[in-house]
Amino acid sequence: MRVGYARVSSADQNLARQVNQLNQANVDKLFQEKVSGKNTQRTQLNALLDFIRQDDEVFVLSLDRLGRNSEDLTRIIETIRQKGAVLNVLDLPSFEGVRDCNLKALLTNLVLEIQKYTAENERQKIHERQRQGIQVAKQRGVYKGRKPQYVADSDDPQKRLIYEQIVKLLQARAQGKRLPITEIARQTGVARNTVYHIQRQLINHQLLNN
Structure with missing residues:
Protein backbone atom coordinates (compact mmCIF):
# COMPACT_ATOMS: atom_id res chain seq x y z
CA MET A 1 0.00 0.00 0.00
CA ARG A 2 1.13 3.55 -0.76
CA VAL A 3 0.69 5.69 2.37
CA GLY A 4 1.13 9.48 2.43
CA TYR A 5 1.91 11.90 5.27
CA ALA A 6 1.42 15.67 5.13
CA ARG A 7 2.15 18.16 7.92
CA VAL A 8 2.23 21.90 8.44
CA SER A 9 3.41 23.59 11.63
CA SER A 10 0.41 25.72 12.57
CA ALA A 11 -3.36 25.88 12.19
CA ASP A 12 -3.28 28.86 9.82
CA GLN A 13 -1.07 27.08 7.27
CA ASN A 14 -2.50 25.20 4.30
CA LEU A 15 -1.99 21.49 3.63
CA ALA A 16 -3.38 21.69 0.09
CA ARG A 17 -0.04 21.74 -1.78
CA GLN A 18 1.29 18.69 0.04
CA VAL A 19 -1.98 16.81 -0.27
CA ASN A 20 -2.17 17.56 -4.00
CA GLN A 21 1.35 16.26 -4.67
CA LEU A 22 0.81 13.17 -2.54
CA ASN A 23 -2.40 12.44 -4.44
CA GLN A 24 -0.44 12.79 -7.68
CA ALA A 25 1.88 10.12 -6.29
CA ASN A 26 -1.21 7.86 -6.14
CA VAL A 27 -1.23 7.26 -2.40
CA ASP A 28 -3.93 4.87 -1.21
CA LYS A 29 -4.21 6.33 2.29
CA LEU A 30 -3.29 9.77 3.56
CA PHE A 31 -2.45 10.94 7.08
CA GLN A 32 -2.34 14.71 7.64
CA GLU A 33 -2.09 17.10 10.56
CA LYS A 34 -1.32 20.65 11.63
CA VAL A 35 1.24 20.47 14.40
CA SER A 36 4.79 21.69 15.00
CA GLY A 37 7.62 19.28 14.24
CA LYS A 38 8.91 20.03 17.76
CA ASN A 39 5.77 18.49 19.23
CA THR A 40 6.34 14.86 20.18
CA GLN A 41 2.56 14.26 20.13
CA ARG A 42 2.19 14.10 16.34
CA THR A 43 -0.97 12.00 16.46
CA GLN A 44 -1.30 11.31 12.74
CA LEU A 45 2.38 10.48 12.29
CA ASN A 46 2.18 7.99 15.14
CA ALA A 47 -1.00 6.56 13.60
CA LEU A 48 0.83 6.14 10.28
CA LEU A 49 3.74 4.34 11.97
CA ASP A 50 1.25 1.98 13.65
CA PHE A 51 -0.65 1.45 10.39
CA ILE A 52 2.14 0.54 7.93
CA ARG A 53 3.06 -3.06 7.22
CA GLN A 54 5.62 -5.09 5.28
CA ASP A 55 6.18 -3.83 1.70
CA ASP A 56 4.18 -0.61 2.21
CA GLU A 57 5.59 2.62 0.79
CA VAL A 58 5.51 5.85 2.82
CA PHE A 59 5.41 9.10 0.83
CA VAL A 60 6.23 12.61 2.13
CA LEU A 61 6.83 15.81 0.18
CA SER A 62 10.10 16.60 1.97
CA LEU A 63 12.14 15.09 4.76
CA ASP A 64 11.49 17.96 7.18
CA ARG A 65 7.78 17.04 7.20
CA LEU A 66 8.75 13.99 9.26
CA GLY A 67 10.99 15.68 11.83
CA ARG A 68 13.00 18.75 12.82
CA ASN A 69 16.40 17.23 13.65
CA SER A 70 18.64 14.32 12.75
CA GLU A 71 17.86 12.34 15.91
CA ASP A 72 14.11 12.60 15.38
CA LEU A 73 14.39 11.71 11.69
CA THR A 74 16.63 8.73 12.42
CA ARG A 75 14.11 7.34 14.91
CA ILE A 76 11.17 7.72 12.50
CA ILE A 77 13.02 6.33 9.48
CA GLU A 78 14.25 3.38 11.52
CA THR A 79 10.68 2.64 12.64
CA ILE A 80 9.56 2.63 9.00
CA ARG A 81 12.40 0.24 8.10
CA GLN A 82 11.62 -2.09 11.00
CA LYS A 83 8.04 -2.31 9.76
CA GLY A 84 9.42 -3.53 6.42
CA ALA A 85 8.20 -0.40 4.62
CA VAL A 86 10.08 1.95 2.29
CA LEU A 87 10.26 5.74 2.61
CA ASN A 88 9.86 7.88 -0.53
CA VAL A 89 10.65 11.61 -0.29
CA LEU A 90 9.17 13.37 -3.31
CA ASP A 91 11.71 16.21 -3.49
CA LEU A 92 14.67 13.80 -3.42
CA PRO A 93 15.97 11.59 -6.25
CA SER A 94 13.68 8.66 -7.05
CA PHE A 95 14.82 5.12 -7.77
CA GLU A 96 11.51 3.84 -9.13
CA GLY A 97 13.29 2.42 -12.19
CA VAL A 98 15.58 0.18 -10.11
CA ARG A 99 14.13 -3.33 -10.17
CA ASP A 100 16.44 -4.88 -7.59
CA CYS A 101 14.67 -4.22 -4.26
CA ASN A 102 17.88 -4.49 -2.21
CA LEU A 103 19.72 -2.06 -4.47
CA LYS A 104 16.77 0.33 -4.45
CA ALA A 105 16.67 0.27 -0.63
CA LEU A 106 20.45 0.81 -0.46
CA LEU A 107 20.36 3.82 -2.79
CA THR A 108 17.35 5.31 -1.02
CA ASN A 109 18.97 4.94 2.40
CA LEU A 110 22.18 6.52 1.13
CA VAL A 111 20.34 9.57 -0.20
CA LEU A 112 18.40 9.90 3.08
CA GLU A 113 21.58 9.80 5.16
CA ILE A 114 23.20 12.45 2.97
CA GLN A 115 20.08 14.63 3.17
CA LYS A 116 19.88 14.28 6.96
CA TYR A 117 23.52 15.27 7.31
CA THR A 118 23.11 18.24 4.97
CA ALA A 119 19.99 19.49 6.74
CA GLU A 120 21.53 19.14 10.21
CA ASN A 121 24.71 20.88 9.06
CA GLU A 122 22.70 23.78 7.60
CA ARG A 123 20.71 24.13 10.83
CA GLN A 124 23.93 24.30 12.83
CA LYS A 125 25.27 27.02 10.50
CA ILE A 126 22.05 29.02 10.90
CA HIS A 127 22.25 28.75 14.70
CA GLU A 128 25.89 29.85 14.64
CA ARG A 129 25.05 32.87 12.46
CA GLN A 130 22.20 33.74 14.83
CA ARG A 131 24.53 33.43 17.83
CA GLN A 132 27.11 35.69 16.19
CA GLY A 133 24.42 38.21 15.26
CA ILE A 134 23.11 38.30 18.83
CA GLN A 135 26.62 38.76 20.17
CA VAL A 136 27.23 41.73 17.86
CA ALA A 137 23.85 43.23 18.77
CA LYS A 138 24.62 42.90 22.48
CA GLN A 139 27.98 44.64 21.97
CA ARG A 140 26.16 47.49 20.22
CA GLY A 141 23.55 47.61 22.96
CA VAL A 142 20.63 47.04 20.59
CA TYR A 143 19.74 43.41 21.39
CA LYS A 144 16.28 43.11 22.94
CA GLY A 145 15.92 39.34 22.78
CA ARG A 146 13.35 37.24 20.99
CA LYS A 147 9.71 37.77 21.90
CA PRO A 148 8.34 34.68 23.68
CA GLN A 149 6.00 32.60 21.51
CA TYR A 150 3.74 31.35 24.29
CA VAL A 151 2.16 34.34 25.99
CA ALA A 152 -1.35 35.30 27.07
CA ASP A 153 -1.69 37.88 24.28
CA SER A 154 -0.12 35.85 21.46
CA ASP A 155 -1.51 36.53 17.97
CA ASP A 156 -1.58 32.76 17.39
Missing part, protein backbone atom coordinates in the same frame (compact mmCIF):
# COMPACT_ATOMS: atom_id res chain seq x y z
CA PRO A 157 -4.73 31.18 18.93
CA GLN A 158 -3.03 27.80 19.22
CA LYS A 159 -0.08 29.27 21.14
CA ARG A 160 -2.46 31.18 23.44
CA LEU A 161 -4.28 27.91 24.17
CA ILE A 162 -1.02 26.10 24.91
CA TYR A 163 0.05 28.96 27.20
CA GLU A 164 -3.22 28.68 29.13
CA GLN A 165 -2.76 24.92 29.45
CA ILE A 166 0.77 25.39 30.81
CA VAL A 167 -0.46 27.96 33.34
CA LYS A 168 -3.21 25.59 34.57
CA LEU A 169 -0.74 22.72 34.94
CA LEU A 170 1.75 24.94 36.78
CA GLN A 171 -0.99 26.11 39.12
CA ALA A 172 -1.93 22.49 39.82
CA ARG A 173 1.74 21.76 40.47
CA ALA A 174 1.99 24.73 42.87
CA GLN A 175 -1.05 23.42 44.75
CA GLY A 176 0.74 20.16 45.50
CA LYS A 177 -0.02 17.94 42.52
CA ARG A 178 2.96 15.76 41.64
CA LEU A 179 3.53 17.04 38.13
CA PRO A 180 7.16 17.33 36.96
CA ILE A 181 8.12 20.11 34.56
CA THR A 182 9.15 17.40 32.08
CA GLU A 183 5.60 16.00 32.13
CA ILE A 184 4.07 19.46 31.61
CA ALA A 185 6.37 19.97 28.62
CA ARG A 186 5.42 16.56 27.22
CA GLN A 187 1.67 17.13 27.60
CA THR A 188 1.77 20.55 25.94
CA GLY A 189 4.40 19.75 23.29
CA VAL A 190 6.86 22.49 24.23
CA ALA A 191 10.45 22.57 25.49
CA ARG A 192 11.11 22.44 29.24
CA ASN A 193 12.79 25.84 29.03
CA THR A 194 9.49 27.30 27.82
CA VAL A 195 7.68 25.89 30.86
CA TYR A 196 10.41 27.19 33.20
CA HIS A 197 10.19 30.64 31.56
CA ILE A 198 6.41 30.83 32.06
CA GLN A 199 6.82 29.58 35.64
CA ARG A 200 9.35 32.37 36.41
CA GLN A 201 7.00 34.97 34.91
CA LEU A 202 4.09 33.77 37.06
CA ILE A 203 6.25 33.79 40.20
CA ASN A 204 7.60 37.28 39.44
CA HIS A 205 4.04 38.57 39.03
CA GLN A 206 3.02 36.78 42.23
CA LEU A 207 0.58 34.59 40.35
CA LEU A 208 2.25 31.37 41.43
CA ASN A 209 3.87 30.11 44.62
CA ASN A 210 7.43 28.90 44.21
